[in-house]
Amino acid sequence: MSATDTASASAPVDNQLGAVRAGLKRRHAQERRFQMIGLAAVFAALAMVAVLFGSVLFKGMPAFWQSTLHLQISLNADVIDVGPPPVQKAGQNPAEFEAELTDWRRALARVSWNKILEKAVRGVLPADLADAKTRDIVGIVASGERYALRDMVLEDPSLIGQTIDVDLLADANVDNWLKGNIDRSLGQSRQQLSPGEQEIADALAEKGVITQSFNTGIFFNVDSRSSPASAGLAGAFMGSLYMMLVVIMLAVPIGVASAIYLEEFAPTNRFTDFIEVNINNLAAVPSIVFGLLGASIFINWMHLPLSAPLVGGLVLTLMTLPTIIIATRGTLRAIPPSIREAALGLGASRTQMVFHHVLPLAIPGILTATIIGVAQALGETAPLLLIGMNAFVASVPSSPMDQATALPVQIYLWQGNENFNFFEARTNAAIIVLLGLMISLNAIAILLRQRIERRW
Amino acid sequence: MTYKLLAGVAALAVGAAFSAGAANAQSRDTIQIAGSSTVLPFASIVAEEFGNAYPDFNTPVVGSGGSSGGLRQFCQGVGENTIDIANASRRIKPSEIEACNEAGVKKIIEVRIGYDGIVFATNADKDNFALKPIDVYKALAAKVPQDGKMVDNPYTSWSDIDSSLPDQEIQLAIPAGNHGTREVFEEKVVLPGCEEAGLPEMSEDEMKATCLNFRQDRVTEISGDYTETLARLEANDNTMGVFGLSFYDQNRDKLKVATMSGVEPSIDTIASGDYPVSRPLFFYIKGEHIGVIPGIKDYAEFFLSDDMAGSGGRLEEAGMIPAPEKELETQRQNVEDEKTLSASDLQG
Numbered sequence: 001m002s003a004t005d006t007a008s009a010s011a012p013v014d015n016q017l018g019a020v021r022a023g024l025k026r027r028h029a030q031e032r033r034f035q036m037i038g039l040a041a042v043f044a045a046l047a048m049v050a051v052l053f054g055s056v057l058f059k060g061m062p063a064f065w066q067s068t069l070h071l072q073i074s075l076n077a078d079v080i081d082v083g084p085p086p087v088q089k090a091g092q093n094p095a096e097f098e099a100e101l102t103d104w105r106r107a108l109a110r111v112s113w114n115k116i117l118e119k120a121v122r123g124v125l126p127a128d129l130a131d132a133k134t135r136d137i138v139g140i141v142a143s144g145e146r147y148a149l150r151d152m153v154l155e156d157p158s159l160i161g162q163t164i165d166v167d168l169l170a171d172a173n174v175d176n177w178l179k180g181n182i183d184r185s186l187g188q189s190r191q192q193l194s195p196g197e198q199e200i201a202d203a204l205a206e207k208g209v210i211t212q213s214f215n216t217g218i219f220f221n222v223d224s225r226s227s228p229a230s231a232g233l234a235g236a237f238m239g240s241l242y243m244m245l246v247v248i249m250l251a252v253p254i255g256v257a258s259a260i261y262l263e264e265f266a267p268t269n270r271f272t273d274f275i276e277v278n279i280n281n282l283a284a285v286p287s288i289v290f291g292l293l294g295a296s297i298f299i300n301w302m303h304l305p306l307s308a309p310l311v312g313g314l315v316l317t318l319m320t321l322p323t324i325i326i327a328t329r330g331t332l333r334a335i336p337p338s339i340r341e342a343a344l345g346l347g348a349s350r351t352q353m354v355f356h357h358v359l360p361l362a363i364p365g366i367l368t369a370t371i372i373g374v375a376q377a378l379g380e381t382a383p384l385l386l387i388g389m390n391a392f393v394a395s396v397p398s399s400p401m402d403q404a405t406a407l408p409v410q411i412y413l414w415q416g417n418e419n420f421n422f423f424e425a426r427t428n429a430a431i432i433v434l435l436g437l438m439i440s441l442n443a444i445a446i447l448l449r450q451r452i453e454r455r456w
Numbered sequence: 457m458t459y460k461l462l463a464g465v466a467a468l469a470v471g472a473a474f475s476a477g478a479a480n481a482q483s484r485d486t487i488q489i490a491g492s493s494t495v496l497p498f499a500s501i502v503a504e505e506f507g508n509a510y511p512d513f514n515t516p517v518v519g520s521g522g523s524s525g526g527l528r529q530f531c532q533g534v535g536e537n538t539i540d541i542a543n544a545s546r547r548i549k550p551s552e553i554e555a556c557n558e559a560g561v562k563k564i565i566e567v568r569i570g571y572d573g574i575v576f577a578t579n580a581d582k583d584n585f586a587l588k589p590i591d592v593y594k595a596l597a598a599k600v601p602q603d604g605k606m607v608d609n610p611y612t613s614w615s616d617i618d619s620s621l622p623d624q625e626i627q628l629a630i631p632a633g634n635h636g637t638r639e640v641f642e643e644k645v646v647l648p649g650c651e652e653a654g655l656p657e658m659s660e661d662e663m664k665a666t667c668l669n670f671r672q673d674r675v676t677e678i679s680g681d682y683t684e685t686l687a688r689l690e691a692n693d694n695t696m697g698v699f700g701l702s703f704y705d706q707n708r709d710k711l712k713v714a715t716m717s718g719v720e721p722s723i724d725t726i727a728s729g730d731y732p733v734s735r736p737l738f739f740y741i742k743g744e745h746i747g748v749i750p751g752i753k754d755y756a757e758f759f760l761s762d763d764m765a766g767s768g769g770r771l772e773e774a775g776m777i778p779a780p781e782k783e784l785e786t787q788r789q790n791v792e793d794e795k796t797l798s799a800s801d802l803q804g
Contacts, residue, residue, distance in 0.1 A: 102511065102512045105511040105512075106510065109508060110509070144504075147508045183709065189708065190580065191708075192708070225497055225500035225501055225504060226504040226770070300532075303535065303536075303537045304537065305484060305537055306519075306537060306539070307488070307517060390519065390520065391517045391518055392496065392517065392518040393515075394500075394507060395514060402486070403486055415683065416680070416684075417683070418682065418702065418703045420683060420686065420706075420710075421709065
């Protein structure tokens with residue numbers, strides 16, 4: 001309707017139209033306002049996520065590049081004076097041989113690896129630092145690296161007597177110094193690195209002996225307190241992996257079976273209503289409660305080992321079960337009754353109907369539910385603290401019964417480390433790894449849903 | 457087919473998980489340690505070095521939980537799902553020994569590994585503090601004596617307490633009761649300060665309770681570790697925090713330490729006993745587990761070796777104050793002889 005039309009209309013109609021217009025304008029304005037608020041809310045949420053991810057990435061990325069020494073090390077046979085490894089002689093009893101091998105390995109552990117490292121570092125020092133103190137030189141290299149050298153020789157004893165090129169991590173405080181984590185302008189009394197070490201570190205960095213190299217150790221090393229620079233996530237990763245295996249092996253069969261029973265077979269009565277209400281309640285129980293339950297039942301009563309991924313997995317199973325049951329029931333409910341009726345109509349039993357027709361159609365949904373449940377369990381920390389998984393473990397667990405930590409607990413432990421300057425970046429790097437894992441798990445879930453889920 | 461597969465996997469999973477768990481519970485071969493978060497860094501270093509130096513033993517696992525938490529776990533009983541060693545930043549109490557004995561832990565071997573200093577520190581950009589025990593007492597007590605009567609604590613700034621102290625608002629972050637540090641803090645600082653303040657006449661128990669009644673508005677009890685205290689200092693930069701010397705030492709870029717009775721805390725002043733607020737560190741071995749869990753005695757001997765706990769060893773580098781050689785020798789002998797501790801040993 002154009003403006004000229006309305007102008008020629010009579011007064012009462014004009015009034016009415018005016019009222020309608022005003023009302024319309026108000027409603028449109030209201031709608032616009034609402035949309036603006038919605039848009040603002042979306043932006044606020046996005047901004048929060050961006051700030052969180054941004055700060056984690058900003059703080060964490062430096063930890064992936066760590067001060068590394070590139071050295072030529074001569075594994076002098078005079079210093080590594082352990083002889084060739086024992087070989088089992090014909091007719092030697094295995095226990096005797098084992099003892100001999102242990103002695104040899106102990107001897108190898110006692111070799112003065114520091115002497116070898118000192119010689120290698122001295123070899124690349126500029127002339128004006130020729131009289132540097134032994135203590136300062138040894139302090140440049142992360143203390144765990146001498147065992148890395150030892151392990152190299154242990155793996156290949158023929159290296160003794162050779163000169164090899166190796167990359168060794170610098171000490172955590174050298175890394176702090178070179179990255180400027182501690183303000184260099186602060187007085188010497190507030191620095192961690194002794195003046196001698198500072199000179200050596202700067203000289204070596206200038207010569208290119210120390211560079212910031214991509215640090216694979218953060219993925220493949222175990223946690224370390226004795227040599228913070230070598231601390232890595234391998235142990236925590238394996239601990240989390242074992243826990244997730246336990247969760248998948250227990251929560252999926254139990255969860256799917258209960259969902260099928262409740263959805264397809266169970267009669268609707270007070271008892272099943274009661275169960276349903278309780279499953280929904282279970283999903284809302286705070287995770288720390290499961291931790292307390294786990295500590296008192298699995299550890300105190302069933303005498304399962306402390307700090308074991310098995311126990312962690314059991315506790316997380318309890319937590320994941322309701323998620324899987326509820327999601328699986330939803331998937332089953334979404335399958336049209338016509339499929340069930342067709343199967344029954346052709347003479348299938350109810351069990352045949354469920355396992356030949358309904359379940360195959362529900363598998364994509366169940367997979368998605370499982371992945372989401374596992375992703376949730378992967379990030380859970382609180383219950384694990386109560387079953388001793390916050391212990392310091394410096395080895396990779398070889399089975400779900402060995403002591404271990406988990407990725408989120410490792411974040412918690414690193415956050416509490418006293419060498420805060422060094423571990424702040426490491427903590428955030430661990431968060432990046434954990435977030436990366438969760439995002440990929442969720443991406444797989446979405447992909448699966450889009451690829452194979454059938455819509456009705 | 458799907459049904460059979462599913463049921464098979466489920467049965468296998470449940471069966472495997474539980475039987476393996478039960479079987480393994482009988483043959484743990486890794487030493488399990490828990491307790492004081494002050495001792496944790498030192499014990500972790502030793503555990504790691506131990507695992508590296510002794511290829512035939514697993515690396516011990518070191519948990520935290522505070523001295524009391526560790527000793528409570530330690531006293532839960534004998535068996536492979538209980539811990540073998542408890543770290544403590546204070547001595548075991550007679551009541552704890554009784555609880556241990558009742559649960560079947562009768563062979564408790566005490567090992568004193570060295571010393572730790574407790575320091576008061578502020579943010580690095582604050583003024584210097586020269587504290588005396590009485591200043592700390594007056595800062596945190598709920599009621600202080602004035603003209604022979606107990607009145608609500610009137611002090612809001614450190615300079616109100618003593619004009620030589622900086623004009624900085626009083627905020628204190630002290631360790632909570634689960635930390636062994638708390639006990640030392642009370643015994644070596646608060647109680648002497650309280651005595652000096654001259655409370656009105658009252659019974660001994662009442663006196664102690666009054667001395668240890670802290671004001672809630674300016675004192676925060678920290679039950680987490682020192683990084684939590686550090687975070688408090690960063691959140692409110694007037695806060696003064698209580699730290700272990702080794703923690704302060706690794707964060708000197710952020711913290712400034714206060715002197716106590718005119719002495720600056722350092723490894724030397726604590727070793728010589730000039731700095732008053734220090735305490736011995738311990739670990740307790742469950743004698744029943746020696747020979748059952750491999751490596752317990754070797755670990756204890758390795759801990760006390762010159763390379764670790766000795767002067768100039770790895771632990772001194774990490775901030776622990778080494779015990780005199782003679783004392784270390786006694787400790788080594790105690791471990792060698794498996795000398796056990798009973799409640800009566802703690803009297804006197």
